[in-house]
Amino acid sequence: MPRYELPALPYAYDALEPWCPAETLELHHSKHHAAYVKGANTSADALANLPEGEDPHRVQGLRSALTFNLAGHVLHSLFWESMAPEPAKPSGDLETAVTNQFGGHKQLNDQLTAACMGVHGSGWGVLSVDPCTGQLEVGAFEDHHHLIVPGVKALAVIDVWEHAYYLSYRNDREGWVTKVLEHLDWAGISNRYTASANR
Ligand code: MN
Numbered sequence: 001m002p003r004y005e006l007p008a009l010p011y012a013y014d015a016l017e018p019w020c021p022a023e024t025l026e027l028h029h030s031k032h033h034a035a036y037v038k039g040a041n042t043s044a045d046a047l048a049n050l051p052e053g054e055d056p057h058r059v060q061g062l063r064s065a066l067t068f069n070l071a072g073h074v075l076h077s078l079f080w081e082s083m084a085p086e087p088a089k090p091s092g093d094l095e096t097a098v099t100n101q102f103g104g105h106k107q108l109n110d111q112l113t114a115a116c117m118g119v120h121g122s123g124w125g126v127l128s129v130d131p132c133t134g135q136l137e138v139g140a141f142e143d144h145h146h147l148i149v150p151g152v153k154a155l156a157v158i159d160v161w162e163h164a165y166y167l168s169y170r171n172d173r174e175g176w177v178t179k180v181l182e183h184l185d186w187a188g189i190s191n192r193y194t195a196s197a198n199r
Pocket of ligand 1: 028032076159161163164
């Protein structure tokens with residue numbers, strides 16, 4: 001059994017049309033996400049079967065590959081869960097936190113858009129909860145695993161690697177981000193936010 005497995009999408013490949021075409025979603029899930037799962041398994045297997053006296057530089061190279069690929073797997077898994085074809089509206093404690101901290105969803109979305117647009121190259125916009133204060137935070141991860149505060153609990157992520165949008169949106173990253181923001185699933189985000197309070 002492989003250590004890591006590609007999860008099924010929580011909806012069909014054509015469920016996010018027309019703003020996210022089935023071709024894009026299928027490639028993204030069955031090729032890109034699958035490649036991170038494969039890379040994580042390959043790296044983890046190599047680390048589990050190191051010959052005695054292996055060069056420590058090679059060991060650290062494998063650890064770096066595992067981190068990159070496993071972070072890609074974890075983030076894509078959360079990305080699929082962050083969206084829904086017919087997303088739930090915000091409510092409850094999370095809605096109160098958004099209002100108190102940002103002033104409302106328009107302001108939160110403006111922050112998330114700015115975070116996504118500020119990613120240099122490939123990365124992710126992130127809505128997270130600070131493990132120390134319980135405050136909501138908006139930020140970005142570059143690649144899959146740079147700029148991450150240790151222990152941060154990501155509640156929703158927005159993929160702004162070009163493979164996520166370039167087939168339809170070309171260089172219009174902001175157009176893509178706007179559509180993802182319209183389809184954030186606030187039921188799932190709220191469940192993750194509530195669970196984070198019990199840490
Ligand atoms: Mn991706």
